[in-house]
Amino acid sequence: MNAFSRRGACPALSAPxxxxxxxxxxxxxxxxxxxxxxxxxxxxxxxxxxxxIVEVTARGSLQIRGLTADSAxxxxxxxxxxGIEVRSGVPVxxxxxxxxxxxxxxxxxxxxxxxxxxxxxxxxxxRLGPKVSVVVDGGGQLAMDGVTADVRxxxxxxxxxxxxSVSVTGDARSARPLxxxxxxxxxDIAVATLRMVAEKGREAHTRDLSERQLNSLxxxxxxxxxxxxxDISPSRGEIGSVPARSPFSTLQVSETSGGSVISPLxxxxxxxxxxxxxxxxxxxxxxxxxxxxxxxxxxxxxxPAQNLIDLARQASNLGVTEIRLAPGRxxxxxxQPATANQPLQASxxxxxxxxxxxxxxTRIAACPxxxxxxxxxxxTRAIAEIIAKQSPDLFDAALTxxxxxxxxxxxxxxAAAITLVGDENGAGLVVDGTAKGLPAGYRPGYDAAGGxxxxxAAIRSAQFQGExxxxxxxxxxAAAITxxxxxx
Ligand code: SF4
Numbered sequence: 181m182n183a184f185s186r187r188g189a190c191p192a193l194s195a196p197x198x199x200x201x202x203x204x205x206x207x208x209x210x211x212x213x214x215x216x217x218x219x220x221x222x223x224x225x226x227x228x229x230x231x232x233i234v235e236v237t238a239r240g241s242l243q244i245r246g247l248t249a250d251s252a253x254x255x256x257x258x259x260x261x262x263g264i265e266v267r268s269g270v271p272v273x274x275x276x277x278x279x280x281x282x283x284x285x286x287x288x289x290x291x292x293x294x295x296x297x298x299x300x301x302x303x304x305x306x307r308l309g310p311k312v313s314v315v316v317d318g319g320g321q322l323a324m325d326g327v328t329a330d331v332r333x334x335x336x337x338x339x340x341x342x343x344x345s346v347s348v349t350g351d352a353r354s355a356r357p358l359x360x361x362x363x364x365x366x367x368d369i370a371v372a373t374l375r376m377v378a379e380k381g382r383e384a385h386t387r388d389l390s391e392r393q394l395n396s397l398x399x400x401x402x403x404x405x406x407x408x409x410x411d412i413s414p415s416r417g418e419i420g421s422v423p424a425r426s427p428f429s430t431l432q433v434s435e436t437s438g439g440s441v442i443s444p445l446x447x448x449x450x451x452x453x454x455x456x457x458x459x460x461x462x463x464x465x466x467x468x469x470x471x472x473x474x475x476x477x478x479x480x481x482x483x484p485a486q487n488l489i490d491l492a493r494q495a496s497n498l499g500v501t502e503i504r505l506a507p508g509r510x511x512x513x514x515x516q517p518a519t520a521n522q523p524l525q526a527s528x529x530x531x532x533x534x535x536x537x538x539x540x541x542t543r544i545a546a547c548p549x550x551x552x553x554x555x556x557x558x559x560t561r562a563i564a565e566i567i568a569k570q571s572p573d574l575f576d577a578a579l580t581x582x583x584x585x586x587x588x589x590x591x592x593x594x595a596a597a598i599t600l601v602g603d604e605n606g607a608g609l610v611v612d613g614t615a616k617g618l619p620a621g622y623r624p625g626y627d628a629a630g631g632x633x634x635x636x637a638a639i640r641s642a643q644f645q646g647e648x649x650x651x652x653x654x655x656x657x658a659a660a661i662t663x664x665x666x667x668x
Contacts (some may be wrong), residue, residue: 184579190294190399193205193207193255193256193259193266194268196247198555199245200320201231201245201246201548201552201553201554202230202231202245202247202248203245203246203247203248203249203251203252204243204244204245205243205244205247205252205255205256206241206242206243206261207240207241207242207243207264207266207267208240208242208266208267208271208505209264209265209267209505210265210267211265212502212504212516213502213503213504213512214264214502214503214504214505214507215501215502215582216493216495216496216500216501216503217492217496217521218262218263218264219489219492219503220242220263220489220492220493221235221258221663222242222259222262223259223402223485223488223489223492224489225244225254225255225259225262226244226255226485227485227486227489228254228258229244229247229251229252229254229258230244230245230246230247230249230251230255231245231246231350231486231552232246232484232485232486232519233245233246233479233482233483233485233552234482234483234484234485234488235478235481235482235483235509236477236478236481236506236509236510236511237481237506237509238326238327238481238507238508238509238570239273239327239505240273240276240505240508240509240510240522241505242506244503245552248452254493256415257308262445269296269299269305270296270299270305270308270312270314270374271298271313271618272292272295272296272299272313272314272315272316272623273292273313273314273315273316273324273327273329274288274289274292274316274317274318274319274321274324275288275317275320275322275324275343276322276461276464276504276505276506276507276512277320277321277322277467277473277512277596278292278318279318279336280467280468280514281318281320281322281465281467282320282467282468283319283320283321284318284319284320284335284338284341284464285318285319285320285337285342286318286319286335287318288317288318288333288335289318290630291316291333291344291363291366291367291611292314292316293316293365294363294364294367294369295316295371298340298367298368299371299374302375304375304378306372307382308377308378308382309376309381309382309383309384309385311385312330312377312384312385312386313329313330313331314327314329314330314331314332314370315327315329315331315332315333316333316335316344317332317333317334317352318335319334319335319336320458320589321459321465321466321611322461322465322506322507322508323352323459323592324352324507325351325352325353326351326352326507326508327351327507328350328351328354328407329350329351329355330348330373330377330385330386330387331346331347331348331370331373331374331386332346332347332348332350332352332355332369332376332384333346333366334347334352336358336360338429340364340447340578342363343360343361343362343366344360344361344362344363344366345357345360346358346359346360346361346366346369346370346397346427348386348389348394349374349385349386349387349550356394358394359397359398359399359400360399364429365400369397369400372397372400373386373389373397373555373622374388375427376397377389379502381545384438391459401576407561409476417538418628422525424634427475437599438471446526448491459478459507459537460475460510460537460542461477461507461510462475462476462477462508462510462534462535462536462537462539462542463475463537464521464536465512465513471514471515471518472518472521473512473513473514473554474509474512474513474516474521474524475506475510475511475512475513476491476511476513476524476525476528476533476534476535477508477509477533477534477535477539477542478509478510478511478533478534479513479532479533479534479539479541479561479564480509480541480544480545480546480561480591480612480632482548482561482566483531483532483533487531487532487533490527490531491527491528492658493526494524494527495513495516495524495539496508498514498516498517498520498523498524499515499516499517500514500515500516500520500524501514501515501516502515504631510534516614517587525639528591530571532574539568540567540568540571540572540574540575541564541565541568542584543575543579543580543581544563544564544568544575544580544581544583544598545581545582545583545586545587545591545592546561546562546563546582546583546584546591547558547560547583547585547590547591548560548573548585549561549563549583549584549585549602550585550602551555551560553586554586555586555588556585556586556587556592556605557585557586557604557606557625558583558585558600558601558606558625558628559625559626560583560585560602561583561584562579562583563583563600563607563625563628563629564583566629566636567581567583567629567633570629570632570633570636571629571632571633571635571636573636573640573649574632574635574636574649575649576648576649576650578597578648578649578650578651579597579598579648579650579653580592580596580597581596581597581598581599581600581632582596582598582599582600582615583599583600583616583628584599584600584601584602585599585602586602586603586615587601587603587615587616588615589601589614589615592614592615593614594614595612595613595614596612596613596614597611597612597650597653598610598611598632598635599613599614599615599617600628600632600663601612601615601617602625603617603619605619605622606622606623606624606625606628607622607623607624607625607627607628607631608620608621608622608667609621609631609661609662609666611653611658611661612654612664613659619660620658620662621662621663621665621666622666623665629667631664631666631667632667633662634664634667635653635664635665636649638656638661638664639652639653639656639667642655642656
């Protein structure tokens with residue numbers, strides 16, 4: 181096993197990950213966004229060295245696939261030559277508009293920087309698994325609610341000041357709240373939490389912390405300096421050097437974990453849907469000084485590199501000075517005059533990008549499938565495109581369609597209202613289940629969209645006034661939906 185072959189690792193430039201279609205590199209620029217010229221250069225590198233596809237994940241990372249060990253090295257050199265500094269170490273993520281959003285409760289960047297510095301100071305990066313992450317969310321128009329993390333800090337107003345609510349394991353909806361603290365205490369609790377995770381080993385996450393550990397973190401409101409935080413004793417496997425006021429005095433690493441579950445770095449798979457109630461990063465968002473940023477998404481998180489290059493060129497011509505990656509598989513364009521937004525949106529739509537939050541493609545999770553993935557049995561994204569065009573009325577706010585090339589279900593591990601899954605029999609239909617569920621009916625893969633068209637028609641004809649497609653689907657039941665899907 182070498183640095184290029186360890187699955188599950190975060191494939192930053194120096195350590196690409198082996199996938200079904202070669203090596204994959206994932207990168208996040210250190211400072212905000214990229215100049216259009218840098219994104220053009222990156223797209224050209226992807227064309228030269230990868231499979232010609234660029235992806236933006238649900239967490240807002242950029243991915244290039246189809247690399248070899250040699251081409252990955254060339255790509256890394258070119259990224260360097262473009263002057264793109266990429267993030268490494270434990271991800272401490274802030275929102276894409278952090279520090280420039282007039283609606284945010286607090287600028288999360290200083291606290292995120294303090295946490296990064298503390299992680300560095302106590303040497304945690306090497307002791308934590310590559311998928312352990314922290315979110316520092318200042319709130320605002322594009323909150324990080326749908327992004328899962330081991331530790332979440334979210335700004336909240338407290339009279340004239342700001343406090344940070346600390347929670348662990350999950351997204352904004354599912355994470356377990358611990359406590360509320362000022363910035364310094366929140367940083368200390370975050371770092372202490374990570375130290376506990378590190379003590380449990382490189383495979384551990386906050387989901388592995390015991391009730392006692394979580395309770396002690398929740399009860400800790402002190403602002404003890406980092407220097408008095410407990411040390412980790414690798415030999416004994418226990419927390420030592422415990423200050424009198426610390427909750428750590430009772431902690432033992434042999435305790436069993438709580439029952440909560442996290443899918444670490446969920447969302448790094450392109451095509452995966454996001455959870456949580458965050459607003460989609462698509463459309464216009466007001467910034468300070470009467471300026472606007474324009475959000476444009478990649479369908480299923482994926483686009484031919486040439487289309488991305490063309491869009492970045494057009495953006496540059498229209499005066500865009502910065503392009504940021506955003507959670508929700510999107511790009512945010514900044515710096516342009518207001519008159520540039522409409523032509524930029526029009527160009528993006530022509531190139532196949534998602535320019536409206538109501539676009540049905542935002543309700544479809546589709547993994548790469550065939551031909552991109554060797555395990556795929558159906559052409560997921562081609563099917564998705566046809567369904568989005570033919571059956572747009574199927575997608576209301578509550579209905580999610582998952583199209584999976586195989587039973588692995590990379591793009592949407594959870595249940596979806598409708599799942600199409602490829603196997604040796606064709607495109608199987610699973611109602612209200614996951615890609616691992618037993619399909620109730622099949623159509624040939626090339627005609628899966630035809631089956632969904634019939635499902636949409638069945639729902640349309642049975643829908644009560646005001647009833648959502650999802651509610652109607654539930655009322656009709658799996659047997660009726662399967663019958664419609666199989667209809668000739
Ligand atoms: S779900 Fe199957 S076909 Fe789709 S990307 Fe994952 S392994 Fe490949």
